[in-house]
Amino acid sequence: xxxxxxxxxxxxxxxxxxxxxxxxxxxxxxxxxxxxxxxxxxxxxxxxxxxxxxxxxxxxxxxxxxxxxxxxxxxxxxxxxxxxxxxxxxxxxxxxxxxxxxxxxxxxxxxxxxxxxx
Amino acid sequence: xxxxxxxxxxxxxxxxxxxxxxxxxxxxxxxxxxxxxxxxxxxxxxxxxxxxxxxxxxxxxxxxxxxxxxxxxxxxxxxxxxxxxxxxxxxxxxxxxxxxxxxxxxxxxxxxxxxxxxxxxxxxxxxxxxxxxxxxxxxxxxxxxxxxxxx
Numbered sequence: 001x002x003x004x005x006x007x008x009x010x011x012x013x014x015x016x017x018x019x020x021x022x023x024x025x026x027x028x029x030x031x032x033x034x035x036x037x038x039x040x041x042x043x044x045x046x047x048x049x050x051x052x053x054x055x056x057x058x059x060x061x062x063x064x065x066x067x068x069x070x071x072x073x074x075x076x077x078x079x080x081x082x083x084x085x086x087x088x089x090x091x092x093x094x095x096x097x098x099x100x101x102x103x104x105x106x107x108x109x110x111x112x113x114x115x116x117x118x
Numbered sequence: 119x120x121x122x123x124x125x126x127x128x129x130x131x132x133x134x135x136x137x138x139x140x141x142x143x144x145x146x147x148x149x150x151x152x153x154x155x156x157x158x159x160x161x162x163x164x165x166x167x168x169x170x171x172x173x174x175x176x177x178x179x180x181x182x183x184x185x186x187x188x189x190x191x192x193x194x195x196x197x198x199x200x201x202x203x204x205x206x207x208x209x210x211x212x213x214x215x216x217x218x219x220x221x222x223x224x225x226x227x228x229x230x231x232x233x234x235x236x237x238x239x240x241x242x243x244x245x246x247x248x249x250x251x252x253x254x255x256x257x258x259x260x261x262x263x264x265x266x267x268x269x
Contacts (some may be wrong), residue, residue, distance in 0.1 A: 058168075081267075
């Protein structure tokens with residue numbers, strides 16, 4: 001069975017989700033639940049840290065697609081940071097850099113929120 | 119090198135996708151495919167199996183998905199077979215990312231990914247059996263007989 005977990009951390013008003021393991025059609029519901037938790041806590045400034053994300057399939061990418069407009073409608077954003085090259089390649093394959101801020105580091109993503117460029 | 123075939127079956131459940139990826143990875147590495155190509159095969163086969171599990175079998179975990187890795191001199195192929203509802207190519211349209219985001223649509227990228235990553239994607243239906251064949255060709259060996267990777 002695919003191993004995947006989401007860790008929660010915050011930096012000021014920004015909620016940081018740390019993804020660990022492999023994100024596929026089986027584990028995508030865990031990321032979905034994490035984003036829903038952010039929404040129910042009214043935290044719409046979200047950074048997804050992918051430093052420990054080993055794998056992603058389109059089911060994982062679909063979670064970002066499903067929630068990005070809702071989060072932006074609330075004045076927030078989902079920014080993605082610290083992806084491994086092989087995981088970034090999958091985001092890139094579907095054109096995600098056109099729709100999402102994908103930063104090399106979490107600090108850059110935080111800065112982008114601080115700059116008010118959400 | 120003669121053709122070699124390795125087979126593997128899973129119950130139709132996304133719980134087994136990681137096992138599918140390990141199976142593909144093991145044989146792709148054994149076949150000396152470059153690391154980037156190994157990753158492409160893992161993803162394309164994952165997408166094909168997810169489509170079978172969720173669409174062809176509609177979540178019925180009593181069904182079975184059969185895989186075969188077929189290694190030839192000039193190509194590496196993964197075949198995925200099921201006995202569910204065939205994939206309808208006539209109603210398939212390429213996904214539009216911006217449109218999907220606007221509608222909060224989370225699925226529909228699998229076929230697009232397979233086509234982008236593979237040299238060839240073939241769908242066949244014979245009787246009750248559907249199969250998808252995912253293939254990448256190896257670059258033809260040079261004069262010294264050194265294999266220079268995949269196309």
